[in-house]
Every structure is written in C-alpha cells, then in structure tokens.
Amino acid sequence: MSCRIISKDSAVACRVCGRQITGEAWERLILRERLEPKEVQRILLGWSDRFCVEVRYCGECGTQIAVMVAVQES
Numbered sequence: 001m002s003c004r005i006i007s008k009d010s011a012v013a014c015r016v017c018g019r020q021i022t023g024e025a026w027e028r029l030i031l032r033e034r035l036e037p038k039e040v041q042r043i044l045l046g047w048s049d050r051f052c053v054e055v056r057y058c059g060e061c062g063t064q065i066a067v068m069v070a071v072q073e074s
C-alpha cells in the first residue's frame, strides 16, 4: 500500500476510479483507521513524529485509500 501526503492544499487521486480528493474533502470521507505516529513507528523504524496514516473509503467507489496526514499541532 502506498502512502501519499495530503494537506489542505493538496489532493490525492483514487487509484480505481480516479476521483480527485482534496484535503478538505478527505476529512469528510468515512474513516476506516487512523494510525498515530507511535503505532507506525512500531512497524517502520525512522517514521516521523509529524505524520500519522489514515485509511478512508473513496466516496465514489468505496476503495480504501491510505495517506499520510500531518499531525495537528494543538
């Protein structure tokens, strides 16, 4: 599974239907799973503290899409 970075200013394309999903639209898709940086680091050494991985369903065809999402500064 490949991961791309998504942010407010970027978009990813669904690999099945080609739908372009912007950062804002991404947040409205149904969340399947969210891995915090610590969880990813258990699998991938050297993973950044600044990114988590989210898997959501494409709003068009339902394919699971994984992207890196910048951790929100609170």
Ligand SMILES: [Zn+2]
Residues within 6 Å of the ligand: 014, 015, 016, 017, 018, 019, 058, 059, 060, 061, 062, 063
């Ligand atoms: Zn799709």
